[in-house]
Amino acid sequence: MVGVVDTDNIVHRMAMDDKVPWYQKKHLRYLYFMLFPCLMGIEMTSGFDSQIINAVQLVPAWTNYFGHPTGGYKGILASALPLGACIGLPFIPLINDNLGRRWCVMVGSVIMIIGSILQGFAQNAAMYIVARLIVGFGLPYAIVAGSSLIGELAYPKERAVLTSLFNAAYFIGSITAAGVTTPSLLQMSPSLLQVALIFFLPESPRFLISKDRHEEALAILIKYHGEGDENSEFARAEYAEIKTTIAIEMEHSKKSWLDLVSTAANRRRLLIGSLVGIFSQLSGNVVISYYLGDILALVGFTDPQFAAKYNIGNQVWGLVCAVFTALIIRRFRRRTMYLVAIFWCLTAYVAWTICAGVAVTTGSDVAAKFCLFWIYFYQPGYNIGFNALTYTFLVELFPYAMRARGITVFQFFGKAAQFFGTNVNPVGLDPDTGIGWKFLIVYCCWIAVEAALIWWLWPETSGRTLEELAFLFEDDERAHKATEAVEKVIHHEDMEISEKGGTATTKEAV
Template identity: 50%
Template sequence: MASNDRKEDVDARRQSVDALVSQLAAQDKTPWYKKPNLRIMYLVFLPTCLGVEMTSGFDASMMNGLQAVDSWDTFFHSPRSTLLGLMSAMYSLGAIVCLPFVPLVTDGLGRRRAIFLGSVIMIIGAIIQTCARNFAMFVVARLIIGFGIPFAIVAASSLIGELSYPKERAIMGSLFNSCYFIGSIIAAGVTLGTFAMKSNWGWRLPSLLQVLPSVCQVAFVWFLPESPRWLISRGRGEEAFAILAKYHAEGDLNSEFVKAEYVQIEKTLELEKETSKVGWVDMLSQVGMRKRLVIAAFLGLVTQWSGNGLVSYFLARILDNVGVTDNRTKNLINLANTCWGFLNATFFALTVSRFKRRHIYLLCTISLLLVFTGWTIVQKKRVESEIQKDAHPQAREANTEKASIEKEERA
């Protein structure tokens, strides 16, 4: 009982401090680009924290593009079905294997070191992928890349939230996701430029260029300050206060806003320490807590299970099924799709605070449902059309000749 009373007291004080921080932030009318220290930090975000998502986007778009590169298809003996799924799934499998270690590294070593470690692992994986001599080596390389990405993503997203000024925090967090498409656009452009190369560099070059985002993170992450929250949790309060004053008050150590932020972080850590004593049994003992647990557990799963993975990793095969077989056309569609995704993601990132979260979520989910329904109908119509054509001997003979000509042209 005493523990619950203490927790409620800490929570009440935290809420009052939250309200004060929000009030003081609203009174600040100076835009971020007129604050030199904050402006520089946001610029360094680009190759570091925001750049982490570019790695994920590059990987997905690259795997899409490589399936439309003849040299890649020939080198790996035209992987389809299970083998193609394994190539793509190993990236996610590596991330799943890594997850138990992520909080230990992120909270133990700090956000910057976690980003550095994850980026180094991804560089190693990309180099092995570039030098792959067979299917097994390529798959293992993708596993290594997937193992490194969670360290960087979790630490980078945390650092964005913990360093950003409160007024821009939601926008910066949303831009983190939109940067996924910057990596996708670069990879789609690269594969469009290399798909016609006859040598194995048609697929090795995109694999090699996958190191670029990680190299930027390794080079620039040390120009970012460490997380004030992490520093306070480690008993390094003076360093944390100095960072908050430099970037949120342009060096004013007497700023009331910075003092309120510092207290806010302390109270939040204190509350988390109290709630950490609550076990899983307590979480499942109440109907409301069980409902929240189910929603939290399935929200991420359902979001990734919405069909976007098909477009991210198997667009080339989907296009085959709807009648688009030209490799150049496939790569152009891949590039156009990533550009369109970037425009939409950036728009919602800059306007996210004006819409209700559930409304945006439902709108995007319903849109995906309509798109995949349309694709399914088109695929069905094409299959029916092919069946009707093959039902006539002359048409079947023409199709056979056409297939032979295409095979000779590829050879």
């Protein structure tokens, strides 16, 4: 793999050698508990949205109110949110990189509250669509900033678990929506929590260092990663690594969108980030998330009550799979997990397509019931790769100087793919005007293409600090320069501590 340098990173080694669990650390415990209402709830809004659209299609009152939508009309009702997200995405880095992660979350949350209120009081389809556009406009502001802030605040040892749980929260929203079916006003609940509590979280130390607010950044690292110990060797080593790496990054950064294409390494990051966005929405999940009623009806399950119960069960199962994957993510390599996930999804779709074809063409009740099984079987595979791993991988893939823009690009391609899928799926799945069950064959072929691209392009990012990963694809010279500079700064700061009566006297003491 080009440019991946294996170094003995001091900060990573110190974090892994720390045997004290997070729940026994007062300040870190507070930080992690505050992450949930402040940031983890952001993806609940995405989950609520996908299932409120899925669930209401099973409710006769909703379909009557909107004139029994089908085809393209049904598609735009569902796809207005990702369309709004695509419109708002270009402006996210301006707020995220200039005002900070917390203010970006605040802006996105306020916009989503406004959109949710309008959606709840929508008098017609046009008002409903506009409201969903507004919710979609605000959502990626909170997602981009929230996922970055989690990765940048977390202690290195728990970073992967926390960034994985971020996306797993999607299912809490989807379960709520699948259960309540219609109250759109509930969609603003996570945003209300974010507005009320976001400033009880500290700002990203990396953002503060990038703005030359070094004392504030060091104070945050000492409080949360050093448990308030002014002489914490780990906090000072981490501060030195972040400061040095960001300085090197900024030296080679244009601080604009051009950074994404300025080098071969960045172009590879851009390509992978774009593909993660596309794959996260076009791996067959949108069919299940937005049009479950249609795919169940194809194989003979037309009872709305059965469909609603099956849908709730599928969302609960998804939450179990996502949380379990997040909790074990440190045990496996990222690339391995992605490959397992995509081949799992491919197996599920091929088997489901075969059973659907048999059920439709022969009327086999057994084949129809197997379709129910394969839809549930699909969940663990999708959640391994495109739920739990998504933001863990993206935060690791993009260095600080381009992280906001990189995750914004991911969001753009993800929302664009979601917009495409939510409009195309109901047309393709329609047994009268489309191709019915045969539309699933399209996904079988596409998921196979995804598997080939993941095998060819995806790097391994596990077992490194974010600062090590800043030079993942760079040439050996720049990566070693960063390592040497970090060690020099750590050594220098240790000598200062020694002169002031601290406990560390040499680099080896770190």
